[in-house]
Amino acid sequence: DVKVTQSSRYLVKRTGEKVFLECVQDMDHENMFWYRQDPGLGLRLIYFSYDVKMKEKGDIPEGYSVSREKKERFSLILESASTNQTSMYLCASSLDRAGAGNTIYFGEGSWLTVV
């Protein structure tokens, strides 16, 4: 089974803190993604990566950065956390191929509260 692991399930951080959300996948997937999920807004793509050291902005990249130094690990960084970044963050990965083969697999989610 595909395993996408997010290191922290629940975090509480203060405004202005630097926050790291870590994600590791064990299926040698090329693509990795960070989404946030908010009530009524669904899942929105923050950043994605299709290869080591490669990254592309998603729909809402402002206030975030990412790092992919190794194929299996994709980190989301909030340089200076703000209260409007309180959300559930979902990491996901997929193979780099067309069709159902590139089904996205999600991690368990990280609930971040910024106070």
Next chain:
Amino acid sequence: GQNIDQPTEMTATEGAIVQINCTYQTSGFNGLFWYQQHAGEAPTFLSYNVLDGLEEKGRFSSFLSRSKGYSYLLLKELQMKDSASYLCAVRGEDSSYKLIFGSGTRLLVRP
């Protein structure tokens, strides 16, 4: 722009059949996915359609009409554990394999 629409909430009775609709307007189309998400958990993959027609997988079926920009997820013999959110997602025309998600439909199954 890109838009995916689903009803916000639906209620159905245990043992019944329910159909959850999804309409989409995207720049290009390379497949439609349905995911199930229980409260507080990650979304899990249910089905994939890229050609018109019905795909059946046990109690769940998914239908696609590309000309109408329309899909539905059909759940038969509803069980209490089917109470969850159901997310429709479309892959557009670029080659990045990212998915565009709808806001999800929250389904409540009652006894």
